[in-house]
Amino acid sequence: MKIMVLVKQVPDTWGERTLDLTTGWVDRAATDRVIDEIGERALEVALSRRDANKGTEVVVVTMGPAECTAALRKALSMGADSAIHVLDDALAGADLGRTARAIAAAVSGTGFDLIVAGNESTDGRGGVLPAMVAELLRLPHLGSLDSVELTDSTVGGLRSTEHGTATVHAALPAIVSITESLPEARFPSFKGILTAKKKPISQLSLADLGSTFAQTPGTVIRQATAKPPRTAGTITVDSGTAAAELAEFLIAARLVPSPPTR
Amino acid sequence: MHTLTEDQAAIVDAVRSFATSALAPNAIEWDQTKHFPVDVLRDAGELGLGGIYVREDVGGSGLSRSDAVLIFEELAKGDTTIAAYISIHNMVVWMIDTFGTDEQRERWVPGLASMDELSSYCLTEPGAGSDAAAITTSAVRDGDEFVLNGVKQFISGAGASAIYIVMARTGAAGPKGISAIVVPAGTPGLSFGPNERKMGWNAQPTRQVVLDRVRVPVGNLLGEEGDGFTIAMKGLNGGRLNVAACSLGGAQWALDQSIAYLRQRRAFGQPLAAQQSLVFAIADMETELQAARALLRVAAQSLDDGDADAVALCAMAKRFTTDVAFTVANSALQLHGGYGYLADYGIEKVVRDLRVHQILEGSNEIMRLIVGRSLLEDSP
């Protein structure tokens, strides 16, 4: 079985994340860059399948600037067999639609059985990329799975909804996206780190993906403004009526339901 | 500046992310509650920390001593006690990998390298510490078995370990009469004293190991009868490098905390960092740690290269680094004022933990003995 895992390099979730106000893009230089943790969990899904089934091939796929090689190397050191890096300056600032088209083109024709992705990235938080890739590839999509059951010909799992859980399944090939309910990824081993260097990373430019990608993105960021600074809140000094004032404040801000009228 | 190879940098990076995510956030809690985190050690095994310089065919990582000191320095920044236990475990695993037969290696090393099973090094006795050749625990041959009797003192990991390498007397008095024998947990007659109450190293157990007519097959002997003392001492060369690296990492962490603290803490209308005497203090701390690091790396290289002076260099590096690192950690506590004395800041724990590194793996007096004797023997 061949499993493709979509990973994304993002600014460290624990650091200060900022936008470059001239481009409106995430400022990649401002913090450490790491593989999105949800992408690591997606990789873990594929690696644990391989642990139990020899002959499983795991390929990590990313689109992003040259620095993303570090994220791919980490994924390779965790155990992925090879990597695909969609890398082209013309893709800088690509919107979700364009990104999905690039990824779909990169994976199509590789003969994969399953694509695993995280449900949403910690930087863009679009949460729709896996579904878009599925649409473009005309494949079934099981989104936001809390568990993944994989057989030789099917994939399934549980999805939490507002009202309960849904048990979903699809025939392979298919695309699934997973939530943080799935286990954390393993640590890369020293042996993995030393062998990762020898594993292949194939770089694909726009030209390699085919002519359809020459088109311009569907959306462009025209303007970005910084979040206004926080202003000081209301301070209630207790002069005997603080409790009532506090309740009124919370009700006015709709932070608690208003009391029933008598 | 000693530059790391690309591989070493990647390995240190991986250890850093393990130490900062799996160790550092828990270190104070484990110390306060005396919790030995065997589950986290298993994760460490996944990384390859269970058999750092053990051959790969039995699950080791196949790295060098020079790699190991980098690894232990980084690991200790997360938790000095856990790093130090992993150091002892590596000593044992290396002894089996190096002196064991293929059959013994295949039987014991894979489980130890993955840290699914832990191990203990049993040399010290109530009546024999520095003078380790004076041990009295006996192993008497009875048919196809050895029968062991005696008490081992201060054994790290005891009670939690699956494998005990016991140095026991099989022959005459002195070092040549000692053999190294593997005793698995659960062997009838093997029992443990209570967990010692101690100044530091609280996140790992230290217990007596009591051997009362413990029978193991003769196949559990490492090397030949009488090789035990040499095997035990060879294990300690690496152990000394690693425990020194643990001291270095702990002290470096304490220095890093102090630098941040001097910038942030204000007194007399300005940050502490504006006080020249405190600036001098951190300058000396850094200088001494760099000197220790340089010596430690030379010693590790000498062990990798099998140099004739490797034993003396390991002893020098152990003595110097553990002394300097303790002083630095203690200075870091002073720089933190009263807060340094509180458990929540983690500094007092490092001071307590590093103190014992001057005593064990051969006390620093014994290190001087080794170095001094090597000088007198070498000169005409």
Ligand SMILES: Cc1cc2nc3c(=O)[nH]c(=O)nc-3n(C[C@H](O)[C@H](O)[C@H](O)COP(=O)(O)OP(=O)(O)OC[C@H]3O[C@@H](n4cnc5c(N)ncnc54)[C@H](O)[C@@H]3O)c2cc1C
């Ligand atoms: C927390 C902890 C964990 C330990 N873990 C282990 C373990 O896992 N396995 C194990 O086998 N042992 C272990 N030890 C034992 C440790 O190695 C010994 O404590 C150490 O070797 C010193 O022996 P001793 O305590 O008997 O001191 P002694 O040998 O009685 O020495 C007392 C003092 O005299 C000094 N001294 C002794 N002889 C000389 C001399 N000839 N010249 C100058 N000074 C001398 C010593 O340096 C020391 O300062 C551990 C100890 C501790 C505290």
